[in-house]
Amino acid sequence: MTADGLLKFLEVIQEEAGATIETAEKILNSVKRLQKGFDIDQFFHYLLSDQNNAFNTKVHHDMSAPLAHYFIFTGHNSYLTGNQFSSKSSDKPIVKALKEGVRVIELDLWPNSNKNDIKVCHGRTWTSPVKLIKCLKAIKNNAFVTSKYPVIITFEDHLDANLQAKVAMMVKQTFGDMLFCPESDLNEFPSPECLKGRVMISTKPPKKYSKSGSVIKRHSIKETSFATNGLSSTHGSHHLHADVLEGDDEESTTEYKKLIAICASKLKGSMKNLPSHDHKVTRLSMSEETLKLSINSHGRELIRLTQRSFLRVYPKGSRITSSNYNPFTGWMHGAQMVAFNMQGYGKYLWIMQGMFRANGCCGYLKKPAFLLGDGNYDEVFDPMALPVKKTLKVNIYMGEGWRTDFHFRHFDFCSPPDFYTKVSIVGMPCDCTRAKKTHKIDDQWVPTWNGNEFKFQLRFPELALLRVVVRDHDPAGEDGFGGQTCLPISELKTGFRSVPLYDHRGDKYKNVRLLMGFNFI
Structure with missing residues (x-):
């Protein structure tokens, strides 16, 4: 195959409108050695290479909108190496998470x-502790290795004024x-583009004390407590003593407050008050359980809130093993920070x-238009209200690499594996499907399915994923x-595409x- 043939x-087949003769020659030069064009083996090598990937690897979303208009790749308890109860705390999971975007x-x-100290x-x-300064240095050294877009550090703060001042000093000296x-308080968050290379702190502001200097009564600080028609959900109570702030303490607290770019706040009253936050931008947090309770009667208000402010959703406290939950419950209601146990x-x-492999793995995805406007939200969640936008046709041709990456007895002791592939759609409820699978290929390290075909109708392709699993x-x-x-x-991307597995x-x-084929009809 010559450069003209590859072009x-x-x-025609791959539908790459921007391809040029220079593109074809670059591919040829990267694969062939002395020949003037591809032979069949080299063409096959190209089809299964990273050069023939299945989706765009560059940032291509509009990155100039306010920060609240994006889903953000978010970790939960980012310092833990394992379970939530007895694992080690370390800076290593932080480094790994940042490198993953x-x-x-x-x-x-x-x-x-x-x-x-902190x-x-x-x-x-x-769980064993790790020093704060070690975590901060790990963030600084790895924040922008994979993505140049802003890193947000959320503090769950259980400190007195003196230690808050020490945190302020550490943060300023490190970053x-x-x-x-x-x-001053923001009326609108800046854009990811404006914040490239920047680090932002998000936490609750230091507690306010009476000017008379009297000690405020001991009380409980809860990460979140949302009332929904008489129902409430909390994520642990952390009891703190309120101390008198005088002189230097008050000044130290002011220095800590100056660090906060995204202020964490509580909802006052019931979920019906959500729109009252429209006059300022902030961050609210709720557990996955509270979110489920809230969306039944206040889904519209949640979406409206997230058009300007942040909503962070975190795993319920019973997930001791660092398991996770369905992220689409948060995403489909506009939650920007769906926090996950990345070590899970x-x-x-x-x-x-x-x-978050989308948009060049930069960690920011522009939210779909229906979450950013004043649309008919009732239609969004009615599976029969909207027409099918696209039909995705998926073909599965073959797979390779298991014989290289696995021990020859990993799957079966006496024979090669019997592979089959399952595909399904995850996304909005109206688009989700049960898994469909190829036929089984017996005793083959390089299974060939000869284009087993599956079709999926999509009403919200902008918020849908194709899930692929290979089993023996x-x-x-x-x-x-x-x-x-x-x-x-x-x-x-359409056409024949190389799909690496994880x-x-x-x-x-x-x-x-896998070698797969994709077309929209």
């Missing part, structure tokens, strides 16, 4: 045993000019990772796991991949 393939890092701040740990558990510290596992983590059939027990991926449908925790296999 025709790119234009996570843009919101959460740190729980507690006084150490001597009350003279430790980061999951309070009132057996310097990287910090974005607005001089399972299909919901795969969905989160797949979602085991007639005597549970089918073995051969890899997975989740592909953002709004990003898919392991249980979302780490990419070195060689395992």
Whole structure:
């Protein structure tokens, strides 16, 4: 195949409108050695290479809108290496998350045993601590390795005024000019484009005390407590003593407050008061359980809130094993920060990772138009109210790489694996489907399905993912796991495409991949 032949393939079969003869020659030069064109083996090598990827690898969304108009890749308890109760706290999970494109890092701040320094740990558990300064340095050194767009650090603060002052000093010394510290409360958040290379702090402001100097009564500070028609949900109570602020303490608290770019606040009264936050921008937090209670009667208000302010959703407290929840419950109601245990596992983590492979893995995705305007939200959540926008046709041709990445007895002791592939849609409820699967290929390390075809009708392709899982059939027990991926449908390229697969925790296999075909009809 010559450069002219490859160009025709790119234009007609792959539907790459921007392809040029220079594009074709660059591909040829990267694969061939001395020949003037592709032979069949080299063309096959190209089809399964990263050069023939399934979606756009560059940032291409409009990044000039206010920050609240984006879904943001968000971590929960970002310092934990394992479970929520007894695992080790470390800066390593923070580094890993940032390199994967996570843009919101959460740190729980507690006084150490001597009350003279700050430790980061999951309070009132057996998790071991890590020093705050170590976490801050890890963030500084890795914040913009994968993405140049802003990093947001959320503090869950359990400190007195003196230690808050120490935090302020550490943060300023560590990040310097990287910090974005607005001089006054914001009426609208800046855009990701304006905040490139910047670090933002989000936490609740220091407590206010009476000017008379009297001690305010001991009370409970709760991360979130939303009342919904008499129902409430909380995420632990952290009891703090309120101390008198005098002189230097008051000045120290002011320095801490100056750091806050995104102020965390509480909802006053019931969910009906959500629109009252329209006059200022802020961040509200609620558990996954509270979100489910709230959307039944106040889904419209939640969407309206998230057009200007941030909504952060976090895992319920019973997820001790660091499992996760369905992120679409938050996304479909506009929640920008759907916080996940990135050290966790399972299909919901795969969905989160797949979602944020979009837009060049930069950690920011522009929200769909129906979440940003004054549309008819009743139609959005009525599966029969809107027409089908697109039909996605998926073909599965073959796979390779297992023999290289796995031990030859990993799947079956005496024979090669019996692979099959399952595909499904995850997204808005009206688009979700049950898994469809290919036929089983017996005893093959390089299975060939010859274009098994599946079709999916989509009403919200902009908020849908194609979930792909490969398994090894085991007639005597549970089918073995051969890899997975989740592909953002709004990003898919048409034609024959190479689709790399990932392991249980979302780490990419070195060689395992599928050759698939995508077309919209």
